[in-house]
Amino acid sequence: MIVGNDDLSLPKATVQKIVTEILPPSAGVAFSKEARDLLIECCVEFITLISSEANEISEKEAKKTIACDHITKALEQLGFADYVPAVLEAAAEHKEVQKGREKKANKFANSQIPLEELERMQRE
Incomplete structure (x- = not known):
């Protein structure tokens, strides 16, 4: 089953909460909805990239389950x-x-x- 990127997303409220926790209130910096949506797209792309690489690694090892070790190897291989x-x-x-x-x-x-x-x- 091929899923287009339009079908993939992260919860906007969760991403907004993470951003709010990271940005110091004293900085006086706002995060626009457009910036949040772009960040979500970047996160989805990153997750897709890492999971795809981890899947290839697990397949080479003849494993049917992607494990933490596959994720760490994927991160290393992708820089x-x-x-x-x-x-x-x-x-x-x-x-x-x-x-x-x-x-x-x-x-x-x-x-x-x-x-x-x-x-x-x-x-x-």
């Missing part, structure tokens, strides 16, 4: 090696968050308390 430490740090943080979520899910699954009882306890 973005400076991003690798930040990407690895973000991946480690994500892994820790996922562990916490799994523990919470398992806590209730392994509690031996019926779902109805848990719901009743929650209402009280």
